[in-house]
Amino acid sequence: MSDSRKGRKPLVAERRYASQRTKAVPKKTTSKKTKAPKRKASPRKAPSRNIFVRLFRWILRLIWIITWRVTAVACVGLALIVGYYWTTLPDVTALLDGRARGSVTLMDREDTVYAWRGDQFGGAVRAETVSPALKNAVVATEDKRFFRHFGLSPRGIASAVRINLNEGRGPLSGHGGSTITQQTAKLLCLGDEYVASEWKNEAAYVADCRRGSLQRKAKEAVYAMAMEAKYSKNEILSIYLNRAYMGGGAYGAEAAAQRYFGKSASAVSPAEGAMIAGLLTAPSRLAPTSDLERSQSRAATVLRLMGEQDYLSSAEVAQWQQNPATLSTAARRKAGGYFADWVMSTGPEFFTRNTTEDVIIRTTLDQRLQRAAEEALDEVFKTKVREGSKAQAAIVVMSADGAVRAMVGGRESRVSGVFNRAIQAERQTGSAFKPFVYAAALELGYSPLDTVDDAPLTLDIPGSGPWSPRNYTNNYKGRVTLVEALKDSLNIPAVKVSESVGRDLVRRVATDFGIDGDMADGPALALGASESTLLDMTGAYAGILNGGSSVTPYGLVDLRLKGDQEPLMGTGGGIRERVINDKAAGELIWMMEKVVSEGTGGRAQFGGREIAGKTGTTQAARDAWFIGFTADYVAGVWMGYDDNTPLSGVTGGGLPAEIWRETMVRVHEGVPVKPLPMIAPIVVAAPEPAPAPAPQQQAPAPQPQPQQREVPRTTEGLIEMLVREVLGGGRDR
Template structure:
């Protein structure tokens, strides 16, 4: 009767504990939060995003010594018990009794790996008899439902191991920068030492305890027969070398690109899935081109900034107030993407050089390393640092080091690799952006959003709205070529006036403040003639220009003002590069993309940029006789392909004879266009070869004049040339593809009449099928043109000749001036270049 009563009581307790047990079968569908990883086009890691740094690895892919280390440390009878270690429970109970009776010692647990799985996945950390009963019941059910390998897989992928690492794969990367199969025996043993309390065995704050615990794990492995005595002793003799891996962007100088990918992922799937979904994202980034773009832009910005003078040190400190000069610069960090620049404090200065103290490394525990490093900045490496006055004038030439620096100055320095000395550096006040794109696919091969992402996360390549200036002119000329004009059409380059609503007159002018008389369209774009462009836009009508600009994606809604023909409307570098890519792609639509493909945690492709259907891409087997699948290009034709080639040929002339001559240094066929807005506030160059488009923009974030002569041709074209020389170094000099039926006819570049090939000033110009140069020259805009009412130029009113200041020239009244966010006036086109 006592037995039956006791059994009934135990049964009742178990029945009560079982009533509200969680569903253990959900473990079969275990899908832990896994970090999203972003890769460059060559497979190198670009960035990773997660709330918890976790990677899921099947137990079958884990090295056996790692499993041996964890079972030895946590549950040596894991493969033989049924979920509960009765001997361990008995020992824990005996220890519990000793502690309660004597008041000395510490209570120990007896949790098996299966018990930890039940607690971590299904229960709380509450310490109560009821929770332990539930845990025991769940353990038995888990053991009956799942294999030992399945239980171990759950445990090793879920367990927290410090440094925000969840699971052994993430911990391996975060502690040692290695994948699991690259770990050494002592490293595996250290990871197995962490489950009892990662902070108790922190590799820096508790290093001795960490080594002691690691060596204990090795002893357990030896006692369990997993390793030999010699292996144990060899591993125990090794130091604990942990190199924490930074979390976030991994590929140097690609932070802006990675951030833009992150934004796109959030837009596609939401923040939760982006951080927890375990997405694998293959991007379009070419790491080599990205590095070239970063270097070229940085060099250009630094060179420009130095010509404006030295603005002084970052700060100044009192050397006498600190016992250790290193403390003065301890908390001043140079952004990582500005390496190899470093922070330094000037210790002493004489006529010929300055002695500097370089910022010491900070140990992982936050304490400065004991070593102190000094260096020298010779006069020759700071002679550029003439005093900044107003951005246009400079102070006197530097004749001695004390003219620039004094003790206590905190400055940026960069090592001179040849001499071991240091350059005095200055973070540029000006900024910019650069994009390289494949014109056939829209794949962004490189994207630099500014001089330093560490200084400013503003992405000037996609977020900055600026005036493109004359880099918009090819769109005006392309619209003309689509509407009956040819490259040899002649336009009058002479004074022209437009009457404003307030009665004042707008007189667009060329950058050189000169007029050149009758000139061909080709010459107009090569020399970037403003007056010709305005006259052409007036004749053509702004509606046609706006339509083409909209189809190319440059603007969503462009005001019908003649000043817009000179690039007074604001747009982004990405949109301009994409528009040029469509010209380069024979007028076919290009959709820019930073992402090639996205896979979910199971490897299934859930997104791809290439939308072309490939019905014959899957074959039962490989054979050399199988034909290659035919991928039908369904891209929209947004520009006549003949027009696209004509404007390309004209932009080749910009490089060969016009404002983009600095690009000739590339030594290969390049087409492109310079652009400069009013008062040299924005400078652009967008150029392309048959297989790559490169765009660069330079300007102040708070728009202001950069100085006379700081044009796209003088300031930005050399930056693009620098990049192209590196990017195309091993590429053949491929000419632009000429569409079938295009006729190349010798033309006199000045008059637009047919010429004799080989004679001075005669070039081959491109004509559409059926077109040819006229026998006599018709000059557009010659003489007086009078009309009343509204002209096709988009709301521009023509007035009779003689009412303007110049008498007998075209006069018109464009829409009112509008303030521009980039500092110019959208109704004022004078000075655009």
């Protein structure tokens, strides 16, 4: 039996593998390599991942689109704002002097500057013309990247914010990280000019310019960039060097250099430049006129910074730190003190305190005499006044024509803007007033040798009752001459002479000599119950020295605008009308000379010079005076307490006379000795005795001849009749 399946191919197997064989045989007609099929993602994960990626990419694209568009808009807006400010910025020369007020420069009698007032501006300077040391010091201190940034310093701002936060302040409080350009923008008040009608005062305007709000900072940054676009770096620095306040009333580098060192900003040394640059941080506190040691310490720091930034070598830094800058002589005067304040008060306000111009005032000040007065006061208080005493004193020195040469208004002499006791304190004059009582008598024809009775006196004053003036010693000398009454400062004779010649005449003579203020109405007028200032009293004594003509004390010689040759005004003082005649003035000087050579003013003597003067001590010793003169100068000294506390053991012939002497000794150094213009009274000699009569005749009894003419009895009677109304009084010397 044959097998019918032999030779047949399995049907199933053939079909199963045929397709595989067919696929396995490559086609010869193609040469391309077949790519491996991509692996398909899981049908569950692919859709969610794609959505996340697409969303993330869309957000990034959106952020990018918004960012660049916003940035573009911001840049365009910033450019427009910067461009606007650019168009508002004037030429650089119009920005160099930004003061709202002018300055006053005061010069002494030798035409040497000794004081400044107002906003001092020494003149415009350029960054290219100032001393390189000054320019480098400012850059090293204020903005070391100044020549590399575009007006803002991101690094500086970030550093300032970090420091402020670390010190517990707000990010914009304290350190600002401002560049010199930003500081200059602030000095320009961001272009907002001062309009008086819109502000309470200039200080309010300046305070608004210095505000540190975020809005203000943003505007400041924009304005700074506009300045960088408009001006060169040196022009920006020039504006800054001219407008920055540098203490002591000085605005700008030139004013500071003149104010502190008496030289131009182009000539300052590295030490001086460092001191000026150091002021920019805190000009009032660091000003060398306020605290020289502190200012020098700050300058040493600036010098170190200059060394670190290669502006100075290490050797130069060490050299200038060891030789710090010092003040000029004028700067050491502390702005002229009391004298400068007085002169400013005597001129018109629109040219002194409220000036918008730069004014030059020539004055009568003699700086040698000013130092003499200050040194004398210091010497007496150091050596003869108990430590811790609050007593005050004032001194005025003037020429016979009323030109004031020196003035000290208190024990603190190197100050300004404080209470000036020489011109502001009205105090009772005491016996320093008595020369005007005797001046009235001499003008009427009395002689210094006329006599008056120094005896107890009681006057019945209607409405006040009896008044009994007493002498300082409580002793009475009987009949004395007028010169004796003055030299010993006797009160009873002064009252009697005043009543004899008439109080109205005494009052008129004193007023005509320049003693202002209300005069006492009663007989106490003769004892100095009225009040006056030291300046007026000294001026009145100057009238006696010059021969009896009144003077108006003055310190202002002339006033002119800076740059002008012709003065706008001259002095308002000097010799005025005659008050008493030459003879009366000469005899009064003779009487007052006896006060110093023989009487209560003996401590004022010095150098063998002829000196005339008068002491004065008010009731309860609340005020002590000595006013006197030589042939060359008149000087007045007052001493007392500001609150009227009585002085302890002080009279006018004591410490005030010693202060006067110490002052005048220094004042007269190198001054030739001259005699006083005094006139001694004529002494009528007793006539020769008559020859003896003949024996047969009886000789008449001899009549005694007085050596001095007495005040007529009618005068004594007149005194008794005139004495009626008296207002207060007391013992005085």
